[in-house]
Amino acid sequence: MRTVLAVVAATEAAALAALALHPCASAQEPAAPFALPEIPAALTAPAERADYLTYHYWDRFDFADPSLFVPEGTAERAFVDFLSVLPLAPQADRAWARLFGRLRGDAERLLYFADLGDKYLGEAASPLCDEGQQILFLEALLADEGLPEEERIRPRVQLRLARMNRPGTVAADFEYEGRDGVRHRLSDLRAERILLFLNDPECADCRRTKAFLVSSPVVREALRAGRLALLSVCVEGDTPSWRAASVPEGWTDGCDALGALTDGEHYYLKTMPALLLLDGARRVLLKDASVEDVERLLTADR
Known part of the structure; x- marks a missing residue:
């Protein structure tokens, strides 16, 4: 099986560097036993390729297989690789919406990925901590009507905090x-x-x-x-x-x-x-x- 590293292509050095940030995302160990999408040859620009890869990343992933969801198992390693490529994708919001679309109606899996997003994007000590991606992740999570109301309290607070004083906005006076x-x-x-x-x-x-x-x-x-x-x-x-x-x-x-x-x-x-x-x-x-x-x-x- 080809890894994300191979799919994104050798010319995209930024992806290689990003994947190297986390031990789960090594070039020697494939992230997950599922087929990654074939990127059309007509897409040659790194940004286009990253957009295509992230949007179709989960297309062949078997969300019904419980063996993929053990702690630090296949699903978690695949999620780490997914996060590593997202900063290269200008339309990362579409990739998040696509992932949560696949999870619609499955509250257990939805909460599983919510926890992973919190762990890797929200914790300051994480090498993949990324406030911009965290905002897109939280927006997509809260847009899912299947998320129980009691599970919305924490991400709502997180989203409000993450949006404070973002680059491009006027810093709050104090x-x-x-x-x-x-x-x-x-x-x-x-x-x-x-x-x-x-x-x-x-x-x-x-x-x-x-x-x-x-x-x-x-x-x-x-x-x-x-x-x-x-x-x-x-x-x-x-x-x-x-x-x-x-x-x-x-x-x-x-x-x-x-x-x-x-x-x-x-x-x-x-x-x-x-x-x-x-x-x-x-x-x-x-x-x-x-x-x-x-x-x-x-x-x-x-």
Whole structure:
């Protein structure tokens, strides 16, 4: 049986890299004992091929075979491969709708795939965590009339949280308090680019990220040139560790005294720290970014 790796084709290096993210998706071990679709030879563009593959991926999968649904078994490995190719497919929403269409009327299998989506797309520690795909997955799941009402509560909440401050949308405004007790708003900042560093000084990863930002020549140059405003906010409020932490030169520093960042109404902090890069109109350019992501965009701005 051909694996997804073979189907997508050797020229599509991105698919190979994506499948290598998870041990279940190896080139040596076929993901599932079912025939993957034959992609028409007329489709030569990687995006077209990925769209076709993901849309028809489950066509020959036997959803009635219980042996495929054991923990970490065939169905789960096949789902991981499916997720790995989806980022290459511009019409991934159609692929999700197609999968849930195959599950219509089978509540047990529907809940099985709902759990897999939560595990691989929703958990921050997953190498396949992808908020964009999670949104498409949740939208398709909730569109299925066969999903019991009591099972809709969690995905509805997840979808609301995932949609917060998406790239291309205007970041929610919020109030923060400076060390002098004066309150300010995100919307008060004026710069071509605004970097939000949402953190807790007691978090080891937050301290490491802070050190990376301080030592970054790209960030320092953008701050000096006035092109970048960097707002660091302690999400735990006015704590002793925040008071004791140093404020790097050029940074704006504050704390979330009102709990605006942790009340689940406007921001959802899946990981700590959280880096969001905004433009001058507070439109989100990068969400849950790495320092390297921020540096690349700031470098491209020069």
